[in-house]
Amino acid sequence: MSKPLIGKTAFVSGSGQNIGRGIAVHLAGLGANVVINGSRDEAACTETARLVAEAGAEALVVMGDMGQADDVARAADIAKTRFGTVDILVNNAARRPHKPFLEMTDEDWDGVVDVALTGAFRTARAFLPGMVDKGWGRIINFAGMKAIRGYFEGAPISAAKHGVWGLSKALSTEFAPKGITVNVISPGQIRKDEDNADDPKRVATIPVGFMGQSPDIAACVGYLASPEARFVTGQMIAVNGGEET
Template structure:
């Protein structure tokens, strides 16, 4: 069954914004939520054709989607994107903070500029997005924020201290917001994938040996649909009593 096949209408009437949704995990989340009735905003940073492609897939399957290019670390651009979502669909119910940069650079060769660049997207972006989206969730009686972290934050990965720090900070942000926003029926959680069968961008480099050489007990990489399913659960009606958590989806590679 493809993500755009009619399945159910769990998210009918809901509006979801998914960042970094032009490909891989973000794309699958957007298609998955749209297949279940959500109106989706497909965000990308610069790849217009990828974003437009996902929007076209959703609309061709009978769903509703718009695309919006915005750097989530830019408060003005992010605010404009939120306003476009509200204008198109009436509000925001679900925010999936998936955008992030991955790069491999030895610590002693890492410039402060590179450090800040990596943190600006996942961590700063997570704050900027939530700050812009939450007022609209309040007006709709609640909502769900799901951020995407990763296994490298928990196992320690050479040459990626900036990536690990950005995702660790994102998990901390979700825990703090979970407590602060709980009175408003807004849940905040993180999904931390292990190795996933995706097309890695050139800047990400090869899969780190610490994740590649000793595979998980389940003996394979995750499919993107398995990560999307975790996000869908946390964002949906069955996950409304779960907040402040990090859900590990890694085939047993890291055990909490």
């Protein structure tokens, strides 16, 4: 495998397992050093770090809740102290609680929006100055097929992810002249790493006939993070096996 990201550093939030872990390991395989982040399971993040190191890259675990301003600031400071700048920001952290809208509290709403939307704003604000100074950067945010359609009993998820899409479009316009691209990936039905087989009921709705896996998302992130994607910005890319979005 070629290593087009040697000399780059990536920050991947929510990278203790599943999609986030797959992204971290894939970027490491492309040559990037990786800052691994999780909010609770430090053992899982440490395992991701082991896999990143096994792929030949330097790993740094920084625990913190991306919904908390102080945690974001601390994580960014630690990452920049270790690596100087973060060149690739992947905002994967999210919360997906389900509750009927009329039973929803302010805390339910804020818990989702603070991580998915406000967290993406805060991490971008923390790392963009370094990208601007270097004249190169990649920001990759996440939406989700169900969120874009309208999440049943998940109003804050849909609202936050539509907000992420708007934020991404705005940043892509503002920072394109600085050599920085900003894009969104909208995953479809992705099988968890611990599952041994696809769910037949879910497969029935997917034109390609199988559920996606973490490497499918990681490959898309790898492309968007690469120099080859220099002309791709302000886009939402659906990785969903052909389902309508």
